[in-house]
Amino acid sequence: MTEIVVRHLGLVEYEACYQQMLEFTQSRTAETADEIWLLQHSPVFTQGQAGKAEHLLMPGDIPVVQSDRGGQVTYHGPGQLVVYLLLDIRRLGMGPRQLVSLIEDSIIAALAHWQVEAFAKPDAPGVYVDGRKIASLGLRIRNAKTFHGLALNIDMNMEPFLRINPCGYAGLQMTQVCSEVREPVTFDQVADELQKQLLSRLRSDRESQS
Template sequence: MPAPLPPPAVRDLGRTEFAECLAAMRAYTDGRGEDGADEIWLTEHPPVYTLGQAGKPEHLLRPSAIPLVRTDRGGQITYHGPGQAIAYVLVDLRRRGYGVRSLVQRLEQATIALLAELGLAAARRAKMPGVYVADRKIAALGLRVRHGCSYHGVSLNLDCDLAPYDAINPCGYEGLRATSLRAEGVAYGRTALLGSWAAAIGAQVAAPVKITRR
């Protein structure tokens, strides 16, 4: 039996422009080869709306000074901005032995576990990728798989301005509300939180595939 693969390496990029980070993810994915290392990139972006590859522009409800960028991930429209943490997950799914659906569940579970450590009860929803606190979305998720490897990832609202969500149907769902740790009254230390989140994501990415025997 081959030795288990280690968790991805973590890189803290600080604040990056969305378009530049997207280009870097694509370049890394295209050039990594069969032995390229899996990585988690932590970042945040200046204000930007991003629309998934099959996204519908009408989910932007009114004109906004915030730029709208069409991208190649799955899903509809979402918002990124200061005070939101993003973990981009560059993983060779073929080598890990599971598919994109499993990666989605692993990213959700890592985020739910982190929030539980902070005393906040969160959950996933059927057919609505992401993480929710009651009826409010606190983490959005979108992925792209190229050459068997993932990029894009999951965003978590820490203390971001929630007003930009009023101009969209978040993730394509009319009336869906967004929330953040600050809005939920959760105290945290940013550096420690990012470290714990990256560690939780890494552990989930590296967790062995469960085999069900009949």
């Protein structure tokens, strides 16, 4: 079975990356290796398929882009780790709910590495610390091929979250890794740990299917 390809793309514009995801997903075949893209976006608000205009309170100078991922409005900016999961879940032998749980469990395990106690909510996808949201999820699946993924706040300007109702929830408090850890941690350290946790779980699922 093919290995998962991991790409570190740095700081990229949302719309250009979105087009690359679409092209990859549309052109892949049964033999195409799954890929995971780790990156950061320039400041942008993205509206998911269920997004409602009233949740954009005052976007100001930050562009708003319509996206075909699940969920409502969210913010992306430097210092936030975005992970796009380009997976063939039929080949992996899992369903959408299993994948969401795998992603949430990976984030929770990565945060536990720095003694940050995080949890998932069955009725609101994402990962939370003391009720504050630290990571958001938004996936799209076409013909059992996934794209989009997760956004984990690490060390970023949090002010733009005040310009929206994050994920469609008025008053939802957001947090980030640097505000929750006891000792300083770098963006790259968190990215490396989350990559390790995701790959460990995905490979375990692949091996159980082989």
